[in-house]
Amino acid sequence: MIVANSSFLDHLQAQRSQYRYKLPSRPEAGRFIDQLMRLLFPVTQDCQSASQQIEETYQKLHQQLIHLFQPLSATLPASPDVITDQFFEQLPAIYDNLLLDAHAIVDNDPAAIGIEEVVAVYPGFYAIAVYRIANELLRLNVPLLPRMLTEYAHGHTGIDIHPGAQIGRSFFIDHGTGVVIGETTIIGDNVKVYQGVTLGATHVAKSMAQKKRHPTIQNNVVIYANATILGGRTVVGHDSVIGGNVWLTNSVEPYSLVYNQHQTDVRLKPLDDGEPINFVI
Structure with missing residues (x-):
């Protein structure tokens, strides 16, 4: 028979009285x-x-x-x-x-x-x-x-999705894994969101609890995979497209297209004798 640790059990009993809610x-x-x-x-x-x-x-x-x-x-x-x-x-x-x-x-x-x-x-x-x-x-x-x-x-x-978010009509999440929508997010109608999108806050201090910390997404916006949009003052204007892997902390006007610029470097292909040659594009 296991002997109970009475002091630990007393501690648990005391802790119970401090809980604010029963769930x-x-x-x-x-x-x-x-x-x-x-x-x-x-x-x-x-x-x-x-x-x-x-x-x-x-x-x-x-x-x-x-x-x-x-x-x-x-x-x-x-x-x-x-x-x-x-x-x-x-x-x-x-x-x-x-x-x-x-x-x-x-x-x-x-x-x-x-x-x-x-x-x-x-x-x-x-x-x-x-x-x-x-x-x-x-x-x-x-x-x-x-x-x-x-x-x-x-x-x-x-x-x-935090239950406090405000989400309009005809909301579309595709695939979905990794999507995070914060408490004070406002989303309009006909918005489309893909996997890995974060609608979050720029600051996580407890003092911000009663303030708008998360972005506003207006009607007819498309947000592609792994985009991150942060901040309570950040507004994505209606009919905009936010590309994949974008990091956005500033507002954008309606009908905007926001995307990451990338550069393609052509690798060298080695010859049979080991001497490299350039691809020609």
Whole structure:
């Protein structure tokens, strides 16, 4: 039998009293988001029961959300029942926005076969969907749970979208791995983002917590792979294209094309006897 370290256990007990919040269960939060997605988009085999018993599934999700809110009751602006009702009142609008996001992927990705494939397997769509759900909960002043949901999606997709970001209609993330969208980012309509894009802050000091730290991306902007756009004052004007691997900390005008200039040096090709010759271009 292992003898417990009583002083360490006393320390853990004392530490518990210092926590500001009690949190919902992380596995239960993940189950809620996945079951809600199955209700909204029953395109795969494991969604059939949700689609066949839609009213029952809807009521179960309602109760699940109330249960997730219970540990947060003391910090909610209203009772868990009221906040849950308010969230489900917004679900039709969330669903409509998600359909626009899905169609944006279908319309812009030549590899996409149809909306069923997008909602079932595309990590970009899944991350956007979880963000939109979490963002609505944040708008209802629910603490902590929205971030738990987006971090759950982050773990599954490699796409990190803070629930506090403001993202417009018809948002398209292609591939997606490594995308980071910070808390105070503002993104307009019809924006396309590729893998490895960072919309981040130039400073990470705690004193900046209540300030706009992340960029504004206006309508119809395309941001290609591994571009980094930083700063709360940085605005990418509408209808601009930001090329791959660009590092941007200053605003650009609408209709701008920003790209990295590169130089191609032609290597020398050795002859059989070892003497090099130049390629002629």
